[in-house]
Amino acid sequence: MGIVGFSENQQKILRYLVKEKEGLTIEQFSKLLQISRSAIHQHMMVLERDGYVRKSVSMQTKGRPGATFVLTEKGIHIFPKNYSLFAEMLINLIKHKLGSEELIKYLQELGASLSESKKAALKNKSLNEQIEMTVTIMQELGYEAQIAKSETGNDLMIDAYNCIFHDLAYKNQEVCELDLSLLSSLLNSEIEHVCCMAKGDGRCRFKVLPYDKSKEDD
Missing domain, CATH: 1.10.10.10 (Winged helix-like DNA-binding domain superfamily/Winged helix DNA-binding domain)
Incomplete structure (x- = not known):
């Protein structure tokens, strides 16, 4: 070849x-x-x-x-490397041995871990600034990401037009939890997965829900 x-x-x-x-x-x-x-x-x-x-x-x-x-x-690095095959085998093994719920926990931990080295730069920034910086971080990781607006213009959204875990996510939709955990950890906010390419949508859209301080008392 x-x-x-x-x-x-x-x-x-x-x-x-x-x-x-x-x-x-x-x-x-x-x-x-x-x-x-x-x-x-x-x-x-x-x-x-x-x-x-x-x-x-x-x-x-x-x-x-x-x-x-x-x-x-x-x-x-110009020579082929089959990381996706290894990742798929590893995910399938964890899922088979421990089940889907445990796989999700591991992926959430990975997403949070991935955010750790990036979070310091976002500290003390406004949510809008954090979202802009998060989009830049996503682009550095390989995502074609951009800030998006809802029809009302009030909701804070991030669109990703590619998935760096494309094949894995199609076969194991639990993989999407890594993205959600990464964004949630970076922005210290709940993230709603509005659209998902692994489910047939043309893009992944992540809605950023403002942090609810009332939950601190729960």
């Missing part, structure tokens, strides 16, 4: 580097690909410019340091 967005020779270079962790030189690539050093140099300039490879120094056979190229973290 090809690596999308790269020429045939660039794909070969990247595949060699994922195998050769210590890196390879221009000369080594030239022999492996059977193309000129200048052509290899041009490919490496592009890959280095775009952040997929970087220069490293290694000791050559005669003891002299020489320039080699190795993959960067960005370069490593």
